[in-house]
Amino acid sequence: MTPSTRADAAKRLPAPILQVKDLQTQFLTHDGIVKAVDGVTFDLYPGESLGIVGESGSGKSMTALSLLRLVPDPGKIVGGKVLFRDQDLMQISDEEIRDIRGRDIAMIFQDPQSSLNPVLQTGFQIAEAMLAHKKATKQQARQRTVELLKRVRIPAAESRVKDYPHQLSGGMRQRAMIAMGLANAPSILIADEPTTALDVTVQAQILELLADLNQELGTAIMMITHNMGVVAGLCTRVLVMYAGQIVEQGPVDQIFENPQHPYTWSLLKSIPRVDALRHERLRSIEGLAPDLLRPPKGCRFHPRCPFRVEKCLTDLPPLTEVKPDQLAACWVTMDRAKKEMGADQLLDIRPGAASGLEPGKIIP
Amino acid sequence: MFTRGTLIYIGQRLVLIVLAVLGVSSLVFLGIHRLPGDALFSEHLHGDQYQQTLHHYGLDRPLWVQYVNFLAGMIHGDLGESLVNRGVPITPIVLREMSVSAEIGLVALIFTVGIGMTFGVVAAIRQNTWMDYVLSTTSVIGYSMPNFVIATFLILVFGIWLDNFTQGTFYFQIGWPGRYGSIGAIWLPAFALGFPYASIVARLTRASMLEVIRQDYIRTARAKGLREAVIMVRHGLRNALIPVITILGPLVIGIITGGVVIENIFGIPGLGKEFANSILNRDYNIVIGVFTGYAALVGLANLGVDLLYVVIDPRIRY
Numbered sequence: 221m222t223p224s225t226r227a228d229a230a231k232r233l234p235a236p237i238l239q240v241k242d243l244q245t246q247f248l249t250h251d252g253i254v255k256a257v258d259g260v261t262f263d264l265y266p267g268e269s270l271g272i273v274g275e276s277g278s279g280k281s282m283t284a285l286s287l288l289r290l291v292p293d294p295g296k297i298v299g300g301k302v303l304f305r306d307q308d309l310m311q312i313s314d315e316e317i318r319d320i321r322g323r324d325i326a327m328i329f330q331d332p333q334s335s336l337n338p339v340l341q342t343g344f345q346i347a348e349a350m351l352a353h354k355k356a357t358k359q360q361a362r363q364r365t366v367e368l369l370k371r372v373r374i375p376a377a378e379s380r381v382k383d384y385p386h387q388l389s390g391g392m393r394q395r396a397m398i399a400m401g402l403a404n405a406p407s408i409l410i411a412d413e414p415t416t417a418l419d420v421t422v423q424a425q426i427l428e429l430l431a432d433l434n435q436e437l438g439t440a441i442m443m444i445t446h447n448m449g450v451v452a453g454l455c456t457r458v459l460v461m462y463a464g465q466i467v468e469q470g471p472v473d474q475i476f477e478n479p480q481h482p483y484t485w486s487l488l489k490s491i492p493r494v495d496a497l498r499h500e501r502l503r504s505i506e507g508l509a510p511d512l513l514r515p516p517k518g519c520r521f522h523p524r525c526p527f528r529v530e531k532c533l534t535d536l537p538p539l540t541e542v543k544p545d546q547l548a549a550c551w552v553t554m555d556r557a558k559k560e561m562g563a564d565q566l567l568d569i570r571p572g573a574a575s576g577l578e579p580g581k582i583i584p
Numbered sequence: 585m586f587t588r589g590t591l592i593y594i595g596q597r598l599v600l601i602v603l604a605v606l607g608v609s610s611l612v613f614l615g616i617h618r619l620p621g622d623a624l625f626s627e628h629l630h631g632d633q634y635q636q637t638l639h640h641y642g643l644d645r646p647l648w649v650q651y652v653n654f655l656a657g658m659i660h661g662d663l664g665e666s667l668v669n670r671g672v673p674i675t676p677i678v679l680r681e682m683s684v685s686a687e688i689g690l691v692a693l694i695f696t697v698g699i700g701m702t703f704g705v706v707a708a709i710r711q712n713t714w715m716d717y718v719l720s721t722t723s724v725i726g727y728s729m730p731n732f733v734i735a736t737f738l739i740l741v742f743g744i745w746l747d748n749f750t751q752g753t754f755y756f757q758i759g760w761p762g763r764y765g766s767i768g769a770i771w772l773p774a775f776a777l778g779f780p781y782a783s784i785v786a787r788l789t790r791a792s793m794l795e796v797i798r799q800d801y802i803r804t805a806r807a808k809g810l811r812e813a814v815i816m817v818r819h820g821l822r823n824a825l826i827p828v829i830t831i832l833g834p835l836v837i838g839i840i841t842g843g844v845v846i847e848n849i850f851g852i853p854g855l856g857k858e859f860a861n862s863i864l865n866r867d868y869n870i871v872i873g874v875f876t877g878y879a880a881l882v883g884l885a886n887l888g889v890d891l892l893y894v895v896i897d898p899r900i901r902y
Contacts, residue, residue, distance in 0.1 A: 288807060290803060290806055290807060292798070292803070318809050318810075318811065319809060320809070321806065321807055321808065321809035322807060322808040322809035322810075323809055326807070326808075327807040329800060329803065329804060329807075331800065334799065334800040334801065335800040335801055335803070335804045336801055336804065337801040337804070337805070337819050337823070338801070338823070338897075338898075338899060339822050339823055339896065339897055339898055339899075340818070340819070340822075341898075348808060348810065349808040349809070352808055352809050352810045352811070352814075353809055384898045384899070386898075386899050397804075400804075400808065
């Protein structure tokens with residue numbers, strides 16, 4: 221996809237197909253409440269591909285699982301709305317949501333090795349998705365399974381149908397998973413880190429396949445990943461999540477070029493570069509992702525942020541429009557950080573280093 | 585499912601079973617002849633008469649000669665004749681008793697797996713509810729009670745109390761009416777034999793099911809929009825069965841050998857009853873025959889269990 225078509229795609233936004241409003245998912249543990257998803261709001265447009273990025277534990281997978289009410293115990297969706305075709309997926313009955321799963325909104329997962337049932341034939345597991353929604357007779361389902369396997373470019377599809385998952389390679393298993401996701405021609409495909417367990421060349425093939433399917437079938441793809449490269453290669457828009465919240469969202473080109481949240485900025489800075497000098501150290505983000513049992517006060521990123529100011533320690537910044545189509549939740553924003561704190565020349569990335577609000581100087 | 589490799593495997597196992605049976609009967613042959621007393625002990629024969637009888641059965645010859653003769657008979661499937669009930673050939677007796685024991689064992693196994701799996705699956709799906717507690721407690725009681733206690737209790741309740749209470753309208757037949765028994769006569773001993781093991785299967789199924797329903801492929805099945813019952817049975821149970829089959833081997837042996845006690849309590853003419861009688865009578869040939877029968881049953885049962893793996897888990901191929 222060229223940058224110009226991508227920008228166009230981001231601009232012409234029809235009515236959203238899925239609207240998520242203030243979604244909250246919590247885990248009740250012995251130690252307290254973990255707010256895994258804390259007030260997430262976003263829209264998904266038909267046929268677009270939306271990336272959700274964040275590090276492990278940022279709540280991106282839980283957001284996706286919450287949409288289909290697949291949150292594992294002891295997790296609970298405690299608030300918010302997910303509007304899909306004029307109904308709130310959080311309010312409809314178990315039977316109604318069951319019928320939407322896999323038919324209108326399909327989901328594929330990380331690690332196809334463990335996500336496919338080892339004792340059932342791969343083809344059957346794909347056909348099952350159609351039979352569950354009475355989309356086809358057994359005969360038709362079998363036929364369409366072969367077509368799907370061809371569609372996801374599995375060689376010798378006719379004979380692979382009867383193979384068990386352990387007889388397929390990692391890449392083929394993920395292709396089979398994608399075939400399963402596409403079985404009922406859903407309008408939304410949620411892909412939860414589908415390339416994480418695969419080696420790099422296979423990753424590229426899978427991403428290419430997803431991009432093609434997105435283009436040809438018009439299936440909206442929600443791509444959950446921790447890999448900025450995947451977002452750059454596949455998505456038109458991106459949400460950046462941190463500690464259960466969205467910290468920045470907007471068109472991919474715009475955000476890659478000009479990130480406004482220090483977290484997004486740090487993530488992009490920490491991508492290893494081929495053209496970097498040998499002795500140059502790999503950039504990372506100082507500190508650890510916050511403990512969601514006791515999230516920090518104020519902005520959740522402030523304990524790791526080089527640009528934090530006094531206000532960040534006490535007040536949670538709201539997600540506001542900082543540029544056309546681009547939203548960020550930051551009191552400072554990178555424009556100001558670059559102008560006033562010399563972010564572009566910054567070498568010291570310890571918390572508070574650029575703003576002079578270093579750990580020792582914080583008055584509790 | 586069964587490839588050519590599997591058939592070769594079955595052939596190899598059958599050869600091994602034959603060798604094991606020969607080994608077991610040889611050990612028993614040597615062991616039983618070392619026991620004090622002999623088959624003619626209870627007949628109080630004296631002098632020449634005693635010597636003549638010994639000579640007639642070849643029991644006065646050196647042990648190794650007897651052993652060679654015994655082996656020769658074994659290879660032809662002839663276990664000799666009874667020393668107590670003179671002239672009665674043993675092979676047909678052992679075969680008939682084997683079928684009786686296998687019949688009870690099989691029904692016991694159906695109880696074991698049926699009750700065990702149902703309890704286990706329900707307890708796992710309803711984890712930490714009253715149903716789970718009731719079923720888990722029943723399981724603990726089940727395997728804390730030896731089979732002879734259950735057997736005695738069942739006879740008391742169904743054979744005596746029920747009979748007395750209903751003035752003889754309802755009662756359960758205790759014992760063995762015909763050659764193959766009857767449903768009425770078989771289910772009490774089979775239950776007594778199988779229930780302690782059902783408890784083990786229940787606990788194992790519960791634990792294994794709890795692990796399986798947290799697997800990624802169960803989440804995939806949910807994401808596909810399958811019904812919960814389909815997810816649990818088609819995707820859950822089949823995977824949960826794999827560890828259960830592992831325990832099935834020792835368990836089948838337990839059921840077969842547990843039959844010795846149960847058959848004696850219920851008065852069932854199976855291998856188990858013969859086992860006790862023949863040792864007390866020092867009826868050498870029958871003792872060896874019974875042990876041979878048991879060895880064959882255990883060997884075949886284990887082969888059956890190992891073949892079950894192939895049916896349940898496509899990753900296992902022999």
